[in-house]
Amino acid sequence: MSKKIFIKTFGCQMNEYDSNRIIDLVKLIGYEKTNNQIDADCCILNTCHIRSKATEKVYSEIGRIKKNFKNAKKPLVIVAGCVAQAESEEMLERDPYIDMIIGPQSYHEINDKILNYFRENKKINLTEFNVTKKFDKLEKIKNNNSKISNFLTIQEGCDKFCNFCVVPYTRGPEYSRPFEQIINEAKNLVENGSKEIILLGQNVNAYHFISDGKEYKLSNLLLELEKIKDLVRVRFTTSHPKDMTKDLIDCFNNCSKLMPFLHLPVQSGSDKILKLMNRKHDIRFYYSIIEKLKKINSNIDFSSDFIIGYSEEDEGDFEKTMNLVKKIEFTNSYSFIFSARPGTPAAKLQKINNDVTKNRLKIIQNQLFNLQLNKNKELEEKKIEILVENKLKSQNSFFGRTRKMTPVIFESTSCNPGDLIQVEIISSNQNNLFGKHIENKFKAA
Ligand code: SAM
């Protein structure tokens, strides 16, 4: 009988990709995925270290496992991901229920380590940065994901060192996977049924690979993906403004499969704050990127990330952020209160008043909420192209996304996951569009 493994994923899409690859790996030593924690012989928490609450979530999740297994045999408990990388020793000491720590650049060794653990019954702490070896190993193991939309990590780590951010410490320096390796994995996913690929990297647009004296950038990857016949949509995330080079901007014109939507985190609308954050770009530069993209394709929409209440942010700085939000009309954006992370240069900065920060967060979130609501409202009574992702539980109900990523729930009697169809939007709220399939009237390109 096969053993069961339960994996819970926190944090970004790169962690989601990693969790799927961990499942591909452990299958080779007889584990099968379960969505029911209580059935598991092994529980993995794939963790995120980006804000302080994320770490506490891990400990409360371990508490939940303990409770669930109070009257059952203890499962093997593995903490993986960015908290594991940052707090390995501390975690093993703080909670003896944890059996193994595996950092995000070491999980390719998980099978050997699990087998070792059962042979020697000794706690394992694996946090080396072995990213080349990781992808060399993963290349040999088929990516078994067979969803309609799949993530594909092309780049890892970060050399930008924004003063507030843990990523350069938890994921290590920038590394780009070999070009051919990525294209092969993409073809593989498409053979499995994938219609959309979302290229991932902590700084995806810093992708840079040299082979036989030839340089490959993200734009080369996008042009190559264009050639995969059954692939219909391509996206990439997360980009840094500084790496939005002309060749990449041109792809929004030259690549028919690249969707007209870009997540381009700005963090703040104030040059003073951007400088204090060590963001390496100012607002003029950010606007210039948006303008170039709009010029090439006036239909592109943008989303962003904002950090509110960074040290020394005054009313004027916040107003500049709000002006930027209104001017660019961001959709699908994220805003976070600054969280001082241990080990980063911003950790010791003077904090601004908590109530002031909370109030600013409320203001920006209201604005972003209204922008999203209005954008969605504008689509009511319109017919738009949807990629069908899956069937929902209720009869004739399906889920898909627009070209700009907005989720759509719609009725259809004839569509299948993977179809590119037209849907008439009937109603909307902040998060979703609702509509009905215009059946048999539109043939996907
Ligand atoms: N590499 C991307 C970039 O430069 O824009 C972002 C990657 S980071 C994983 C995702 C987001 O988390 C950031 O854009 C930032 O808004 C937020 N973030 C990172 N560190 C933070 C901190 N210490 N406090 C609050 N938010 C933070």
Ligand code: SF4
């Ligand atoms: Fe973090 Fe900055 Fe790197 Fe993004 S660019 S991952 S925010 S250090």
Ligand code: F3S
């Ligand atoms: Fe979190 Fe690590 Fe991603 S810190 S956001 S899981 S890179």
